[in-house]
Amino acid sequence: MEKFDYLAVSKDKKKVKGQIEALSQTQAISILRTKGLFVVNLNKIEVLPGWLLWLNRWQRVKRQDVVHFTRQLATMIKAGLPLTTALSILKYQSNLAMAKVIDDILREVEGGGSFSKALTKHTNIFGQVYLSLIQSGEAAGVLEKVLLRLADNLEKQAEFRGKTKNALIYPAIISVAMIIVAIVMTIFVIPKLTSLYAEFDAELPLMTRMLMGVSNFMVKSWYLWLGLAIVGGYALVQWRRTPSGRTFFDKISLKIPIFGPLKTKAILTEITRTLALLVESGVSIIEALEITAGTADNVLFTGSIKRAAKEVEKGIPLAVAIGQYEHFPPIVAQMLAVGEETGKVDEVMFNLSGYFETEAEQAVKGLTTAIEPLMMILLGVGVAFLVIAIVLPIYNLTSQF
Missing domain, CATH: 1.20.81.30 (Type II secretion system (T2SS), domain F)
Incomplete structure (x- = not known):
């Protein structure tokens, strides 16, 4: 996840300054536009030394990332949040590697695909058991229950x-x-x-x-x-x-x-x-x-x-x-x-x-x-x-x- 300083103009012609987190400059502009802001200037904030940023690009999704993602998603779905909203929130709370995966899943779901179909592109990260359980949960209309079970199981495995x-x-x-x-x-x-x-x-x-x-x-x-x-x-x-x-x-x-x-x-x-x-x-x-x-x-x-x-x-x-x-x-x-x-x-x-x-x-x-x-x-x-x-x-x- 990258941070950007932005200068924008609102619909009522007022200048707005602030910071935003996004996966890319294009995504940052897109997010600001959805808020009714016209971007005048956008600069990436170098929060890490260049060599560390380069290493960060090669960051992999860890098992613990999947555990946290599943638990947080289960909690949000149980609270009544739509799947797309929950994924959008989680995207900004994850490390760069996991954020890219969640963003890909979100785009698939927003495009009309099912959650399980979106996961099939990342079987190497989530595993066949995870995918099969999500498919069964969607088919039976008990995705919330399956996610909670999955979260409990993954946490027990990790422990x-x-x-x-x-x-x-x-x-x-x-x-x-x-x-x-x-x-x-x-x-x-x-x-x-x-x-x-x-x-x-x-x-x-x-x-x-x-x-x-x-x-x-x-x-x-x-x-x-x-x-x-x-x-x-x-x-x-x-x-x-x-x-x-x-x-x-x-x-x-x-x-x-x-x-x-x-x-x-x-x-x-x-x-x-x-x-x-x-x-x-x-x-x-x-x-x-x-x-x-x-x-x-x-x-x-x-x-x-x-x-x-x-x-x-x-x-x-x-x-x-x-x-x-x-x-x-x-x-x-x-x-x-x-x-x-x-x-x-x-x-x-x-x-x-x-x-x-x-x-x-x-x-x-x-x-x-x-x-x-x-x-x-x-x-x-x-x-x-x-x-x-x-x-x-x-x-x-x-x-x-």
Whole structure:
């Protein structure tokens, strides 16, 4: 969003000065004309340094932007504001990237298109689940209700993902710090001590000799290690993008101790919540399964849900179709069977989502509790090894005098 200073003349020939926010100079003039003002002069206000303004043009829409947009739009629609009015207001309250998206949606709606049709141009931002829910809400005349549900769901997702990421920040920082310290010691400190020990022709302990050997190898062939790391990392990333590579990594990610069960619960939380939202909004169970499969952050779950959708299409109960896959715990099939019998699949899915979310949050707390002492132990062992390997020879040297 850009700011402009303007000088204009009103219908009664009076000069009017002020400031206005708009996406462009043309839009600013258009807005002023709708207010009955004839623009005499219009100058853009450089609120940021030039290089920051240039960077701002490359700003992307973040997940949090979509969350705020949905919540504010739901609140305005609930208050009785027309959709176009609500979009016009939100356009001026968003960052540049989101404002451009909202402006595009607004122009589509003002041109006679539906809200859901306008969103189809921005599926990469809002996602297929969002679009399907809006389509169902418009068709049933309950757009306000769907928007409120969407806002609640997006906020829960953001909160849940935030908790999961925060649990991994501490071990990540400690791990990076340990690696940096090890590299600095190996490349810079140990070689200096090696020359000192060589001058005195001291007999060195096994740990010291091991450390010096690693240091010499790293110093003499660092370029080889760096090259291998770059080539290996690039090859790994490229393979990760292939179907076989992604399948391998997704399988491994679910089997990693502590982290695997946490990821499984997180995926199940997203799947059950998404499926519940779609079914509640009137989307057919088969279409809901196909859409949900596209949102699962794991190819094993994606494939299982797609195959289950085909089986349901043939007349097999959803509980039976899902229950045959080991990725889904027995409680999913059991609860789905109850939901199908009572005709409350959406309600059962919401309950399951809450259950898995609680399980995941407890796993996150347990992970945080377990990792902190574990990292301290590893750090202590590493420091102890370095101290013994470095200080012990120095102590032996001083004791000789």
